[in-house]
Amino acid sequence: MLDAHxxxxxxxxxxxxRIQLQPGERLGLFGASGAGKSTILSCLxxxxxxxxxxxxxxxxxxxxxSLPLYQRPLAYLTQSDWLFPHLSVAENVCFxxxxxxxxxxxxxxxxxxxxxxxxxxxxxxxxxxxxxxARRVALARMLARRPQLVLLDEPFTAIDRPTMNDxxxxxxxxxxxLGFTLIAVDHRAEILEKLCTRIAAIxxxxxxxxxxxxxxxxxxATPPLARxxxxx
Amino acid sequence: xxxxxxxxxxxxxxxxxxxxxxxxxxxxxxxxxxxxxTSLLLTALAILIDILLGTPVAWYLSHPRGRDKVxxxxxxxxxxxxxxxxxxxxxxxxxxxxxxxxxWLLRIGVPTSNSPTAxxxxxxxxSIGYYILAARAALAAVPRDLERVASLLGSPPLEVFRxxxxxxxxxxxxxxxxxxxxxxLGEFGAVIVTAYYPAGMPVQIWVNLQDxxxxxxxxxxxxxxxxxxxxxxxxxxxxxxxxxNA
Numbered sequence: 210m211l212d213a214h215x216x217x218x219x220x221x222x223x224x225x226x227r228i229q230l231q232p233g234e235r236l237g238l239f240g241a242s243g244a245g246k247s248t249i250l251s252c253l254x255x256x257x258x259x260x261x262x263x264x265x266x267x268x269x270x271x272x273x274x275s276l277p278l279y280q281r282p283l284a285y286l287t288q289s290d291w292l293f294p295h296l297s298v299a300e301n302v303c304f305x306x307x308x309x310x311x312x313x314x315x316x317x318x319x320x321x322x323x324x325x326x327x328x329x330x331x332x333x334x335x336x337x338x339x340x341x342x343a344r345r346v347a348l349a350r351m352l353a354r355r356p357q358l359v360l361l362d363e364p365f366t367a368i369d370r371p372t373m374n375d376x377x378x379x380x381x382x383x384x385x386x387l388g389f390t391l392i393a394v395d396h397r398a399e400i401l402e403k404l405c406t407r408i409a410a411i412x413x414x415x416x417x418x419x420x421x422x423x424x425x426x427x428x429x430a431t432p433p434l435a436r437x438x439x440x441x
Numbered sequence: 442x443x444x445x446x447x448x449x450x451x452x453x454x455x456x457x458x459x460x461x462x463x464x465x466x467x468x469x470x471x472x473x474x475x476x477x478x479t480s481l482l483l484t485a486l487a488i489l490i491d492i493l494l495g496t497p498v499a500w501y502l503s504h505p506r507g508r509d510k511v512x513x514x515x516x517x518x519x520x521x522x523x524x525x526x527x528x529x530x531x532x533x534x535x536x537x538x539x540x541x542x543x544x545w546l547l548r549i550g551v552p553t554s555n556s557p558t559a560x561x562x563x564x565x566x567x568s569i570g571y572y573i574l575a576a577r578a579a580l581a582a583v584p585r586d587l588e589r590v591a592s593l594l595g596s597p598p599l600e601v602f603r604x605x606x607x608x609x610x611x612x613x614x615x616x617x618x619x620x621x622x623x624x625x626l627g628e629f630g631a632v633i634v635t636a637y638y639p640a641g642m643p644v645q646i647w648v649n650l651q652d653x654x655x656x657x658x659x660x661x662x663x664x665x666x667x668x669x670x671x672x673x674x675x676x677x678x679x680x681x682x683x684x685x686n687a
Contacts, residue, residue: 305594
């Protein structure tokens with residue numbers, strides 16, 4: 210279970226949110242640009258340290274006494290692929306798998322490569338591949354370690370719609386198979402609608418409403434949220 | 442541009458100057474070979490120390506942290522900006538046998554003047570600042586996000602350095618190393634104060650000039666240029682080729 214209380218001062222407001230998720234739950238953080246969604250994700254990932262609060266995941270304390278990034282049982286995918294340019298596609302995908310675990314992960318890696326159409330690129334340099342291909346590699350690399358918590362920060366921003374739909378479908382298949390907890394941030398409501406079962410609406414660093422899409426759409430808690438939902 | 446390049450390279454014409462027949466051993470038989478050996482071996486040792494001590498410092502300075510970084514950078518800059526002769530005099534005053542540290546080192550068998558130790562220590566002092574500044578720039582050019590991604594994929598800091606930071610910065614680190622090499626190998630002003638013996642190439646060239654004139658200088662001068670120039674030149678060419686391929 211994820212139990213997080215995050216307090217983080219920003220220039221215009223202070224983020225103060227509590228997020229509680231059962232294993233395998235899928236939560237979308239929805240809100241206007243600059244509402245603090247990405248900062249929340251960044252604090253969960255450990256890229257930024259909260260100013261206060263605490264983060265527990267599966268009885269493990271991630272904060273305070275910030276757990277080093279390399280010990281966090283999570284995967285984090287952002288808008289940028291950040292593939293390692295000096296490595297091949299295969300080396301990128303397998304980067305997080307320790308040598309002693311390579312044999313055990315072989316079938317899983319093959320499945321990822323096959324489902325994400327990476328077989329033909331497998332030995333290509335990460336420098337040589339296209340943007341859509343890079344996104345697939347980044348997704349495979351993130352999932353290769355079978356993470357328990359997946360954080361997605363607008364991961365489908367720079368890709369075309371068919372690729373986006375395909376990647377979302379793949380992600381949902383693996384979420385069902387692996388049972389990881391998922392938190393996604395996106396400014397496009399349709400992506401969160403497809404990816405998540407629960408939505409937390411964020412305004413100026415606070416959760417103003419939480420529930421299913423239909424509940425939010427039926428009775429938005431605040432006028433800005435109503436406007437945002439109307440424009441989606 | 443051609444005129445400028447010709448003017449820049451014009452000093453090399455001096456290698457063909459009519460100075461009489463070249464005298465390979467100056468005034469002391471075996472001195473040329475000994476100077477070359479001393480310079481190459483002890484400079485290699487100094488550069489190894491630069492790498493071992495300087496790389497972690499450069500890594501620390503390349504990562505944005507607290508305000509204390511400004512102080513450490515200033516300290517590194519002072520070592521770079523120090524005039525070599527002044528540095529040599531200060532080193533001999535600070536490490537000389539009359540000081541507590543120098544006296545103690547002498548008692549445990551480490552003479553701090555006119556010894557290989559003094560030679561290497563002086564070279565480290567004159568070159569490590571250059572190595573750190575150039576290495577810091579190379580390491581800072583590696584995107585922090587790549588290191589973060591590697592960490593989030595389960596790599597501890599040393600593994601991140603080995604698998605991500607170093608491979609991406611290695612050309613810049615090699616350039617830093619070649620800069621330090623040239624700086625250490627060519628050092629004269631500081632070394633002549635702290636380590637007249639064992640004489641490396643610069644000191645021996647000066648001794649030959651004083652004792653036997655230009656004919657005794659020329660052979661060692663050629664060896665000096667041949668050992669100092671190829672490494673940075675090669676690295677520059679590789680860097681140019683890489684950047685044109687990228």
